[in-house]
Amino acid sequence: MMQGLIFFVFIGFFACQKTAETTGITVRWNNNRATGIAIPQNRLASFSLDSISQLLSVRLAKTGAQPAILGEYQLADNAVIFEPLIPFTRGLRYEVWLRNQRLDGFEIPLADPKDAPELLAVYPSQDSLPDNLLKIYLRFSRPMREGQSPKYVALLKNRTDTVPGVFLDLQPELWNPDRTMLTLWLDPGRIKRDLQPNKRLGAPLQKSLQYQLVVSALWPDQQGAKLAKAFTKAFVTIPRDSLSPNPNRWQIKPPAADGNQPLDITFGEPLDYSLLTETLHVIGNDGKPITGKWHIGDEEKTARFKPAQNWKPGRYTLRIEARLEDLAGNNLNRPFDRDLTQKTVSVASASFFERSFRISRPPSGSDAALIQGTP
Numbered sequence: 001m002m003q004g005l006i007f008f009v010f011i012g013f014f015a016c017q018k019t020a021e022t023t024g025i026t027v028r029w030n031n032n033r034a035t036g037i038a039i040p041q042n043r044l045a046s047f048s049l050d051s052i053s054q055l056l057s058v059r060l061a062k063t064g065a066q067p068a069i070l071g072e073y074q075l076a077d078n079a080v081i082f083e084p085l086i087p088f089t090r091g092l093r094y095e096v097w098l099r100n101q102r103l104d105g106f107e108i109p110l111a112d113p114k115d116a117p118e119l120l121a122v123y124p125s126q127d128s129l130p131d132n133l134l135k136i137y138l139r140f141s142r143p144m145r146e147g148q149s150p151k152y153v154a155l156l157k158n159r160t161d162t163v164p165g166v167f168l169d170l171q172p173e174l175w176n177p178d179r180t181m182l183t184l185w186l187d188p189g190r191i192k193r194d195l196q197p198n199k200r201l202g203a204p205l206q207k208s209l210q211y212q213l214v215v216s217a218l219w220p221d222q223q224g225a226k227l228a229k230a231f232t233k234a235f236v237t238i239p240r241d242s243l244s245p246n247p248n249r250w251q252i253k254p255p256a257a258d259g260n261q262p263l264d265i266t267f268g269e270p271l272d273y274s275l276l277t278e279t280l281h282v283i284g285n286d287g288k289p290i291t292g293k294w295h296i297g298d299e300e301k302t303a304r305f306k307p308a309q310n311w312k313p314g315r316y317t318l319r320i321e322a323r324l325e326d327l328a329g330n331n332l333n334r335p336f337d338r339d340l341t342q343k344t345v346s347v348a349s350a351s352f353f354e355r356s357f358r359i360s361r362p363p364s365g366s367d368a369a370l371i372q373g374t375p
Helices: 049-055 196-201 273-279
Strands: 006-010 026-030 033-040 044-048 056-060 071-076 079-084 093-098 101-107 119-123 128-130 135-140 153-157 181-185 210-215 231-238 251-253 263-266 280-283 292-297 302-307 314-321 352-359
Touching (some): 049 056, 135 273, 273 280, 273 292, 273 314
Parallel strands (some): 128 231
Antiparallel strands (some): 135 181, 292 302
16 A cells, blocks of 8 residues: 555665755756756655655755745655645755755755846826825736735835835735736825825825836845836826716717727726726626726726627716825715715715716718717
């Protein structure tokens, strides 16, 4: 019964400690990620599967005792294979230990500098932002290493002074599922004027000043490759925005029927990029969602919806989730920082808002006319 569970462990490790290059430990790769190591079978003696994980361990090669890296052991390709739960990191050196004795070491090489990740975009994308700005989004070309933003992101005032304590220190950081977009929150406690952090430290941003968001080129991705270059976004602050977006003021320009030309929406102000990609829905006359893709453009002041199939004549509904926000965090129901002493501020509790529009066939022999949507 034990034949399928036999593993082989190094016989002579007490007599000699050789480098990975001479002992034959090899790194296994998958999609440019170091996903495991292989120790040759001909250098190992027999041990059961139950004991191998207790006797053999892989650790970071650092000063002092290091904990074992979690992972799985198996027998394949005439070798003992160790696969860590999280792939090895480029640029770091690791050691293989047996019975608390160092067996060997290996290093994960740095990535080719030509194959570097990029910071593709920073949102909001416009260069005039309200002084009560709530969030900034960083979108990368591939998954980045987490927990690094305090080291590699800084905000400068007037190109010289680093502004401390601007961003909320969230652990874990707010990444999308594939770790390509990071949400940076400016400290809400300092933005809301009735809270103690605001009274003690003041708002993160001040009106009518120039700022530069700087992202260091040293920020590594999940494989250890550093950004291709540093990134700087310059912007100036304008007076605070204390009003909720009003969908009734949006312009809706439907296309003609029998084609799949896009539906265009103009908001009249920049809105939250990430929420725009999640909160807009087109509903058909039968109450079912229309499948298609949204494109956010013009500094987040417009959205374009391209259906997967041709439009049919009829009445449609643009459904907007009430959690949609502008750049200052004001959603469709209420302002983010409202004066509680003012009873005249309108506060709603709706889950969503709707605008209806109609798509018609163009008159024969003429181009499709754009028709304004109706509230």
